[in-house]
Amino acid sequence: MAGLSLLCGDCGAHLKSVEEAQQHAELTSHSNFSESTEAVLTLVCSTCGKPCRSQTEVDLHKKRTGHEDFIDKTLEEAKPIDLESKPKPETDVDMEAVGEGSSTSQEMVIPEVNKDMLSELEAMGFPTPRATRALHFSGNSTIEGAINWVAEHENDPDIDEMPMVPKSESKPSLTPEEMKLKAQELRERARKKKEEEEKRMEREREKERIRIGKELLEAKRIEEENARKRILELRRLEKEEEKRAREKIRQKLEEDKAERRRKLGLPPEDPTTATPSAPVEEKKPMMLPIKPATKAERMRDCLRSLKQHHKDEDAKVKRAFQTLLTYAGNVAKNPNEEKFRKIRLNNPSFQERVGSLHGGIEFLEICGFEKIENSEFLFLAREKVDLAVLSTAGSELNSAISNPFFGVL
Structure with a gap:
């Protein structure tokens, strides 16, 4: 099967023509090329028509333009590689010039090839025209490529004729420098x-x-x-x-x-x-201290300290705030119910939600709870239930829960 692309043995890139391979060699200094039966991938953007040769190019195009639809035209664009498409025999050029009635004939010259590789091929026994032709048509890249070209075209009738190209096309390849x-x-x-x-x-x-x-x-x-x-x-x-x-x-x-x-x-x-x-x-010379305002500040400091001590556990802190809000709300709504005013300190659920967190028990004590029975319970006596204090506690907890910057600034 004829080759559909040229494969760079140094980087694995697939190229559509000899010209592309030469340009690739000039840019990268790669010189190991061979024919491949794998066609060059051609994915065409259906929005702007830009062709992409790899999935990486497709991803970059999507990211840059936002276009999503691509059409695979690899098989449509695939064509056999013609290693002799660029140079034309002298006779063909002359016939075309005569057929077109051109009054001026283009000057034909011998293509320039790597002199060191030409000397090596001549030392191996290859005639100069054959060695020059092999180096020219193999891309003037490596000795192995030239020898492979000779092996594939040794039966050509013009194998030992010196190749001729238009003078404008006889430009020397780039030197290593x-x-x-x-x-x-x-x-x-x-x-x-x-x-x-x-x-x-x-x-x-x-x-x-x-x-x-x-x-x-x-x-x-x-x-x-x-x-x-x-x-x-x-x-x-x-x-x-x-x-x-x-x-x-x-x-x-x-x-x-x-x-x-x-x-x-x-x-x-x-x-x-x-x-x-x-x-x-x-005529009283002094005013009484504002207890609710003082307790509000203590509550706020307590909640801020709790959040800062557990700053990497937002879910745990929010659950603690909601639990404290539930305790305060239950007492405010049912001040005569003792079950809402008494908390067992070693209760696993209480310890997990509030007791184990820095400042949780202190907040309840500011609300009026006291430790009783050898510190086994937190208890709020009925006569010490202060609805104003509980209302302040509810306001501070609601502010701490709803404000995303609480305890951060």
């Missing part, structure tokens, strides 16, 4: 292209880092703003609670005073002549 310079130039070009690509990628990475930094700063600003709003709201609620407590105390004092007058048999005091006690209450 020129091949080295050409290869160096290609490597330098590839290096510069790679450096430019690396610089472009570095600029893209720098833009991405700047964008992420801006997003983190914005998220931190939003978190701080929300924290300030929560503290202001807690202080407002504390002030209202303090105001209601003062009013209750004032009413209690009035009731006690009226009761004493009743027991002594005195008439009720006239409200218009009663001395107001409110100004006395307002």
Whole structure:
């Protein structure tokens, strides 16, 4: 079967023609070529018509353009390799010139071949015309290739005739030094292209880092703003609670005073002549500490410490937050149910979800739970259930669960 391609024995590349093999040799300095019955792979992009010769070229084309459909035209494009297609005998050239009525004849010359390999072939006993023809048609690459060509064409009638080619085609092959310079130039070009690509990628990475930094700063600003709003709201609620407590105390004092007058048999005091006690209450030099705000900060620090101690276990931390939220919610909804206010510390499920994590038990203690019975249980007494504290705990846990940057900034 006739060869369908030329196979490079150095790198395994399949080439469609002698010209391509010569170009490949000039670029790579490879010189070991042979005929192959395997056709050159031809995959044509159905979108833009670009032909690809390997699956690697197909993958690169897909990545660069996004085109997905390719048509396999390997069998359609496959043609037998014609090793003698480029040079034409002198007689054929003369006939074509006469047939076309050309007034000028193209000058024909002997092709230039490697003189060292020609001398070796002559030393082996090959006539000069046969050796020159063999080197020219085998690509002027190796002694073995020339000998193989002679063996395949020894019955040709013009085997011992000196080949003639047009003068324009008789260009000498690149010398080893020129091949080295050409290869160096290609490597330098590839290096510069790679450096430019690396610089472009570095600029893209720098833009991405700047964008992420801006997003983190914005998220931190939003978190701080929300924290300030929560503290202001807690202080407002504390002030209202303090105001209601003062009013209750004032009413209690009035009731006690009226009761004493009743027991002594005195008439009720006239409200218009009663001395107001409110100004006395307002002269307090100091304000009471804001307990819910203080506990909220302690809760937040406790949850932040828990997440930072287990920063590589996001699922475990989230499950712990949800479990603590369940404990606080059950007590707030059912304060009279003792089963929701008592937790066994050595319970395997509790240990896995909360007890074994840094800060889990401390958070429950801030909510009012205390260790009893030789530290075997956590217990929240009914009279110590503070719905405001439990509500604060729920708010902090919800914020920690829903905020992706909690404990990170």
